[in-house]
């Protein structure tokens with residue numbers, strides 16, 4: 001994708017100078033789209049006068065435009081309507097996996113406008129930092145007004161006191177706490193936000209996906225592992241130590257591969273692409289082969305997908321019992337079990353719901369692309385500059 005020429009001379013907005021009310025108005029437009037001044041004032045409990053003042057501030061900083069100043073004004077947008085100006089700022093979002101670093105650039109509306117990926121020889125701390133810095137610098141050279149960097153990875157991110165620390169990441173083989181945000185800030189010269197990847201996916205889903213307009217949402221991310229993100233009362237639940245949403249070692253009551261804790265009957269024994277490969281009897285990395293065989297005929301491969309579907313249903317039931325969310329969204333690149341054996345998922349779900357009618361459980365499976373993880377990381381950076 002090429003850089004839109006009109007943006008070349010833009011510089012990032014001065015976020016730190018923005019008023020608290022300005023941030024709230026911007027966030028409302030970001031999540032809910034263009035609105036009339038009257039609706040915004042009502043929703044945010046602002047007087048007409050203070051909204052006028054804030055709207056002027058946001059227009060002056062180039063972050064929003066009144067409807068009559070849009071390029072599409074010929075279609076008759078009223079001046080009363082306020083619109084985000086998406087090109088006013090860009091954000092870099094990065095998803096780190098054990099094999100690659102995936103990076104995207106989004107505009108202020110969290111629309112992806114550019115992307116790239118860099119292979120990792122091994123996911124050591126040094127290699128990951130180097131690849132994230134390379135990716136960010138390359139994208140900053142293409143997009144002149146980058147405001148912040150967000151990084152998502154399969155790890156606990158401790159943010160209770162002081163700077164956020166990546167506590168540990170079994171998937172990357174990191175055990176000691178890593179001050180990743182500080183390391184990256186020093187090298188790229190941007191504010192940096194670090195988040196658990198599924199938490200980032202969840203935050204973005206709540207703002208921009210089918211989670212919009214739901215005050216409580218649970219998101220499952222299933223792929224190389226299984227993660228869970230929780231939104232309650234419109235807030236992402238981080239937990240006291242950044243560890244909320246751990247569902248992977250819930251016991252399922254069947255026998256599968258041994259997990260890292262030595263269980264053979266937990267969610268990790270069945271749900272995740274490596275677990276399915278192991279239970280299907282194919283070599284690591286041959287998930288696609290196992291899937292082809294499972295679709296073609298009965299047998300061990302089909303059983304592995306069925307057991308994964310049952311275990312995922314069990315995990316979903318546990319969070320529904322605990323949290324009673326309005327919506328559960330199933331996301332990730334490893335959800336083929338739902339197509340191979342949807343009945344097994346329902347069986348695991350219904351067997352573990354506690355006095356909850358199945359009809360009260362709202363599930364969806366939004367369209368998924370792997371880039372949503374990196375976009376989620378960018379969304380956490382947007383959230384950070386708007387809440388600072």
Ligand SMILES: [Zn+2]
Pocket residue numbers: 248249250259260261262263266267268269
């Ligand atoms: Zn386990």
